[in-house]
Amino acid sequence: DMQAITNAYYAKFVEELAATGVTIIPLQDAVIRSAGLQRLMNMAKPAPYIRGGANRSGFYSPPGYKFYFTPLDGRAKAMGDTMTTTGSQVPEEMAMKELNAGILGVRMVVDFAEIEARGRGMLGMRPPTARVKSKANVALLPVDTQLWVLTPQAKSTYSDLGHRQRYALTSPIVMPDSILSVDDTTPRGSKVSDGVASAIGVLAGVGGQKTRTYQVTVDPVAWSKDVSAAMDEVGKVMIARFNADR
Template sequence: MPLRPLVLALVVASSASLAFAQTQPAPASTETPADAVAAPDPDAVFKGRMGGTFGKSVQEVMPATKRVAVAAFRVAFVTDNSITAQVRGAYLPGMDMSGARSSFYVTLKGVEPKTLQAITDRAYADFLQQIAASGREVVPMEQFRDSFAGFKVTGSPQQPHTKEQNGQTATFFSPTGMPLVFTHFETGWGGFGNFDLTNYRKLQEISSQVNATVIAPMLVVNFARMSSSGNQSGLMSRTAETGGELSMSVAALNSIYIRTEEFRNGMLMKGDEGSLQMAAAIASPMQFGTMQTISEDDNRAVRTAVNVLGMFAGIANAGGAARSVKKAVATTTDDTYAAPANDALSRTSAAFGRWWKKYPATP
């Protein structure tokens, strides 16, 4: 692999690996288009890095972009969340700590695919509108629709693509009329190999054809904010704790950034290539649904009894590590879910538009 694509692969892959990180309470923002005056600096919400040019940020090349084509747009709706905490066993003279492990699972129920498709269509239209408000010309889908035939497509409108990875299950939707595509940077979700450049090269080609910067955002809509005490040593902690609460957010946004000046021999020969991503989740304060525990299991009673017996035999912590598993269901309805999902996506699009507006196109 040539050096330039290899460097870009490292840049984009490092950001894509964080795409489905669990939403933690601290970084979530509740900004809204209505209170843009009080909104945080968009540089605190988004960041990006170019491949092949060490040290150059996306912000440095954004002014060169006068036209933007959103040639792929994916919304991943998380339907299952899980999180684990662990305390590793440790031993010191006179002290034996056997560790602990806690797991929490929550599944979303009550939302139909047609609702998720409608949310996606609305998010795409709003996303384009916010980019246009930054002063850029947005290339309409009709100008590159013929290029869709060259994509390797995943799923279909009749059979949405669903996949599990890193303890989360997500169902993916693309706007009506646009195929669902993944690049080799998103192998965990798209299923393509690391060296399958078909879709990536096609995005480079579209950039050349329409003379515009191409972006392909993936937005992750999560319904729960999960918490964990993390992975710790038994020397530092004795208990492992996990939990979660309903909280609608756009937990991640990741995209490639391609501006092709010269496309030859089926690949970009001159231009800009990089990636951009959210640095903090954007949450909606709107309430939706209820969460109910459906099963809870731990070995507390058995462990206590075995520990007591072990004491008489001179065996410390004979009961072994503490273990607990809790499973819950989050129940909602189409309308109740759609309102905060639309709200979180709208807030994200508005923040993204402000980011582009902060770095206006050069005359």
């Protein structure tokens, strides 16, 4: 249960952050004192926030919190939702001034499967005999997994209007032990049409696009244990780096 994992991790994260000497304003008090935070909460998405069809993604927040995308968050574009990335800077700056405090966020991105293609031709063209192999892993994704910090002294930049200081995971943390099976569940009709489209694409000098659907089955106990442990370890390192730079 990702929501339960999120709740447990947040409680531990706050405890570890407070142990470094950071004063944490409870959400209930902050909302009362800050119109900017109220505005930010009103524009944010209620969690859990589930988007997508075959490739579904779920976004989870701790109890009482909502979810919003930050500037430069590529997942917002992928989900067709850029509203919060362009509208969050003003209420964030309001909240910092009203509370005389910084804003800190932590984001853990868990991926469930990685699909890789074999048999590509020159220039990236995929011949009709290409084999698409499922290589299932559970992993914390690099770059998107990060701790970010905004302070009242921060200056906005063109590329990142919020000028977040980011501590990001630079390589994936792979957890393969919880995978039980991976099955190709693509309907036969889709496979046939994909094969024809790929052949036509190669003859026309362009690469074809294949659509595959996989059912990945995991051991829920092992999955929960692995993901929780990975989040805990990455979070500790992020907090240590943040504390060293204060």
